Amino acid sequence: NAGVTQTPKFQVLKTGQSMTLQCAQDMNHNSMYWYRQDPGMGLRLIYYSASEGTTDKGEVPNGYNVSRLNKREFSLRLESAAPSQTSVYFCASSEYNNEQFFGPGTRLTVL
């Protein structure tokens, strides 16, 4: 099992460009999450999907959109990237109120 996979691993964007971060899990989990982690800081929840077909805002949703494509896949889209969105993005999945498994992360730099 691959667990949680994310693509790309690294990305550099210019201000105003758009991109989509992809996440997939093969553990048949119902819940999926997107976090951002800034240097020296904790994990802040951007969006989550409690189950297939539902998505909801987390702590820092501004500037992002998500799509729960199916049970396996949960994507995060930046429509118009800003330097403040420079961060490491982690996707995670869980079976409801249990351990969250994290992907390897995407390092995004917005110039």
Place this chain on the structure above:
Amino acid sequence: GENVEQHPSTLSVQEGDSAVIKCTYSDSASNYFPWYKQELGKRPQLIIDIRSNVGEKKDQRIAVTLNKTAKHFSLHITETQPEDSAVYFCAASPPYWGKFQFGAGTQVVVTP
């Protein structure tokens, strides 16, 4: 919503000594309390967790204690080793679904 505070933010210990990290939570409905370890440049990984029906759990050199009345829980690492150097995050989660509220993290440095 849930709010989790974690202390200290940094912890420096001599190899072989013990390390203790403390977290408090606000939502009395929270019933799942995991601890994650994140090494530099890596993803967070679960090291131990505890549910609200248990007061203490131990796994080799790592233990977690939970005081539901006071709404705080702690991570204890005994006989620390250099490979214990990392950032540790606590989290609290309510029972209805798996949304975690993470603490801000503790940077642990173990010096030989």
